[in-house]
Amino acid sequence: MPELPEVETIRRDLAAAILNRKIVSVSILSPKTASHSVAFFKKELIGRRLTEIDRRGKLLIFHLSPKKVKGTSKKPRAEKINCLLIHLKMTGQLIYADKKNKIAGGHSLNNSTELQELPNKHTRAIIEFDNGGQLFFNDLRKFGYLKLVSDAELEKILAANYGPEPLTPAFTLAVFQNAFKKTNVKIKAALLNQKLIAGLGNIYADEVLWAAGINPQRPTQKVTPAEFKKLFVAINQVIGLAIKHRGTTFSDYVDSRGRRGNFSKFLKVYGRTGEKCPRCHNSLKKQKIAGRGTHYCPICQK
DNA sequence: GTGTTTGTTATCAA
DNA sequence: CTTGATAACAAACA
Helix, strand or coil: CCCHHHHHHHHHHHHHHHCCCEEEEEEECCHHHECCCHHHHHHHHCCCEEEEEEEECCEEEEEECCCCCCCCCCCCCCCCEEEEEEECCCCEEEEEECCCCCEEECCCCCCCCCEEECCCCCEEEEEEECCCCEEEEEECCCCCEEEEEEHHHHHHHHHHHCCCCCCCCCCCHHHHHHHHHCCCCEHHHHHHCCCCCCCCCHHHHHHHHHHHCCCCCCEHHHCCHHHHHHHHHHHHHHHHHHHHCCCECCCCCCCCCCCCCEHHHHCCCCCCCCCECCCCCCECEEEEECCEEEEECCCCCC
16 A cells, blocks of 8 residues: 555655656556556657656656657647656556566565566556666556646646645644644544645554554544644654655555565554554554554553 | 455435 | 545455
């Protein structure tokens, strides 16, 4: 389940590998995964370069070099495609392989480290570059997508769906607290709402609530200012540390070279049902909250 | 066959 | 209309 730290890890690694490389071929193996026809993807992408890779929450944003226009100096059209968006959703992987390295960690729930050839049966798209490198988009459950948009469409999507990002100047305690006080859903649900705060998913929502000592069931309006402060600090700390350790691998996530994330061993509650709470040593519980498996300590999370 | 896994959106109820 | 809660989606595994 790639969340902010995992997607950020991929973004950084990919930027180092494929920035300013020219796209020479595009294969869409699973048409439903792409926003437009296979022909349109080829037409728009082939011959262009990725000039910048951004991320907003869990969404990757690949900026494309200007498209060469045939013939005389036509004015660029306002609606021209400028960005490739990729969302990994639950089981998506973006793996870059250079000419001789065509392997990646497989999908598996049992911590297997076996490597497999690419493409594999879950490969949905392949983008090939002028240096022979290939970018594989794998997605077992087919929830992820590739989408081509104009700058205007991108701005619209970001404004409509994404709240502030942890670890950025836009994410202040005041902004955070005000946004959360405008709703009254369970705090766990609020943390998963990308419009209130961008980038958290099920793993990190559980982790930050544990770190702040807040019960995931609490309605947001019952959370005190002191607790919001704790939660705010916890979000920045946990996300920062998770990025530093290249994310969490629980089931399918691997980085752009097919390697697992190292943050799993730092998890305090996620996936630790029945183990002792690291803080109060009572038994950790798991319960469905906001439709998601929620891991927490019923004793020290108030 | 049943129940679980989750990011996001669609749908429903109040 | 708004808000919040829940179902649905896909695919695989225990």
